[in-house]
Amino acid sequence: MSTNKDYKWIGTRPIRPDGADKVTGRAAFGADKNLPGMLHAKILRSPFAHAKILSIDTSAAESASGVLAVMTSADMPDLASEMGEAGESAVDFRDLSHNILASGKVLYHGHAVAAVAATSAKLALAALKLIKVEYEELPVVLEIEDAMADDAPILHEDQFTPGGSKDKPSNVAAKMKLPRGDIDKGFAEADIIIEREFTTPTVHQGYIEPHAVTASMSASGHADIWCCTQGTFVVRAMTAKVLGMDVGKIKVTPSEIGGGFGAKTTVYLEPIAVKLSEKTGRPVKMVMDREEVLRATGPTSASVIKIKLGATNDGKLIAAQGSLKYGAGAFKGSPMAPGCMCVFASYEIPNFLIRGFDVVLNKPKVAAYRAPGAPMAAFAMESLMNEMATKLNLDPIEFRLKNAVKEGSVAAYGPKFPVIGFVETLEAAKAHPHYSAPLGKNQGRGVGTGFWFNIGMQSSATINVNESGSVTVITGSADIGGSRASMALFVAEELDISYDLITPLVSNTEEAGYCDVTGGSRTTFATGMAVVKASKNLVANMRKRAAKTWGIDIDDVTWEDGAAIAPAAADKQPLTMAQIATSAAKTGGPLTASASLTAQGAGAGFGVHICDVEVDPETGKTDVIRYTAIQDAGKAIHPSYVEGQYQGGAVQGIGWALNEEYVYNDKGVLQNFGFLDYRMPVANDLPMIDTVIVEVPNPSHPYGVRGVGETPIVPPLAAVAEAVNNAAGVRICHLPISPPRLLAEIDAK
């Protein structure tokens, strides 16, 4: 693979194929699907955060005006506990089912209990009020440490901590331990040791588009699902499992998606809509409102992370110890494991011990959120790295360079790193004018770094050539960040034809080959690999057609400038793709090529962010005044969309650091269930986020691609906190740094 090769299309910035439809309002999102005879379904949600369901009486609702069906968990098969794939993470299908509709117990305020399908949404809502549910309230547990206490209210009587007591159920669903070397010896050799505990609140992904689905079950038992999702195949697999159907009886068609950030890799509504459609024989549509999204769909975990870090006077890390506790919400499955694997992954540390805890509590079950588990871990570790650099009197980037992992370093989670770009990214940050720009009064600067594995997994692609020579490239990978443009760029480069001749499509589960979810920053990497492979297959096929037309050997035909040429045969005029396509009937039929693969060698991503803030010391308000995100992309296929990922991740991280948090009352009822009081940053809260794309190609990808979507949310938490520290002189260990909290910290100084 040549890194400095001039590409014609890769690395250019053409307009995205879905752009015009999105800016003119023509694009169809989840809630835009309507069918004749369609019903509307609504969900009855628990008024308690923890309670036994003693009885549910749906009879009055069933006979209410306009109502055609009512459903509870009794309408779904009883599943045994069974782990399965859910995108990047694993899911227990029984938990999934019980999260979709509560069975026996409600475990968080807003937990779905029943659903009603009626001729209008209004009638469905009215009928919900007629469902009588008898509850027996149970004590509520909302904080991680409280849930781990011996006398904590237990969410699941059948959940025991692996390796723990076999008689006493526990809210600790899983534990993890990652050791290296001898930490006692390591800390004994350290000249400086710092230990601190950090906490982060429950935060939501905050996608603009609420979950929406329309489902239609045919009389022959074939279900059609239209929904907004990051993974049609995962919707199919989960719906099939939860309803006891075969995947072959379910077709999932994706809409455009108004944000997912990892969270649209599970199902909440789809099985309900399918079941209600089966019961009524009519299509059923379900659309959540914002309140339902915030109360009952996956936020990401709150965390309590304690780290002890030891370094020698020459600036080398020598020992580290971490305890990482993540709240999973109502069912096991927080991103504790990736958090543990990431926490020390960026540095060479000879001795460490990492312990992780996955803890259930009475909040909604968490869902993936960009680099699941890593931002909290990096907040803790990177904050300590900044503090340690200060203690060592070292520049914070210099300190990281002294300890950074590089090719050949053994990652804290096991494998040896291949070619990675952490050092290059740190150096680019250090050289950036932002890093040395002067600061004014009440202003401060902070840096933070981030690591994410990125993943490969399975992808397929098909390319169909039209008789004019234009092409359609079809994959089953949801486009959540501009990936269609990247797929078209791969095809343009490989076939050596204009980007404008290519229509990239995301198709349904029956027409596209299997693709795992768009998650783990895998789509441009892995689905891109399938597209490149399919393109190469197509070029080989077209060379064969040309060879046949000319009556020469295929080895004497090459492909250049979008045409077959025969370098050795001067009398053969180049055969353009259009010519080959037009005459395809005579040379073997329509031109189409496919490829499927399990992509190996996803390249790890490293990012470094520089943040400047200004703090109002009298009000505790923090304004981000300058921000630069620097990250290794391997190779940026469409640089604008790579920059968009850097900016989007940085913004979400800034929100997480400054104002976002779930505010519960002591009964476990979320108080800020709308965007007014769930404070994500708005446009004028932010400066333009500057970006620098570092390119250290990933040798496992034909164009050097690494995933870029997740790493950018990892560095901001610590970068913002350190900037605040430098502006206001207070070390922030607890997020968010909201004005009341910061003012209290300044007072306590």
Added chain:
Amino acid sequence: MESVQYHAPQSLEDAVPLLKEARTTPSRILAGGTDLLIQMRAGVKTPEMLIDIKKIPELTQLEMGADQIRLGAAVPSAVMDENAELHQQLPGVVEGMELIGSTQVQGRATPGGNLCNASPAGDGAPAMIVSSGQCVIFGPNGTRTIPVEEVCTAPGRTSLADDELLQEFIFPAPKPGQSDAYLRFIPRNEMDIAVVGVAANITVDASGTCTAAKVALGAIAPTVVIATDIAALLVGTKLDDDTLAAAAEMASGLGSPISDKRGTTEFRHRIAGVLTRRVIKIAAARAGERLQ
């Protein structure tokens, strides 16, 4: 919402029969709708009749007179913001309205709607009060005029009868050496609800001595708090740091702010003091510029 009758009278006269009907039919005046329509969607308000006032000329006029400024109740805040003369004369009143919502909301939101929505955290009222705004209230029996501070009686409640509407605001034109300002605190920079809002109207003489003052605070009590003690403290001083510190301390003791997801009681008290000091300084500086 079953169904709603919608009327858009073209004149005050045309509005009279509708206002009479409003005595018996649950009705609402519709100005920009940026509060009302949201409340209707949420099922919080369920009127059977809407009287859209945006077509009534008296309600959409902004008249800059030598002695007084007449501001129609249904003038959109964007129109207020675009009026350079209004910025000159009543910068605080404009500030209160121009920080509402976003550009889109600005095109619709009105001062009448802001006041009659009667939110304790409404941004419009404090500056309208310190700048001595009067409200002309129109009803089937004619008009009556009351000070702005007499409109809101409790959160969501006004002193207007079911058959009345707010026609316009009348402000005395500021004298030389007089000006106003409004500041609010929100955790973000836009699209948020005031944790505290403070307005000041200050008059200074050529020596820099404060000769008249009015200060009002929003979001710290069910209705706007007029801080007469602070005003009394300011008059006769040169608004020096000590005086302002004393004013801030007094402001921190005012009202009965609640603790909720938007801020704690303690935090609101603190911010009330900080903003009071800052807003008096801004208003005084503007007042000084108007001496020439």
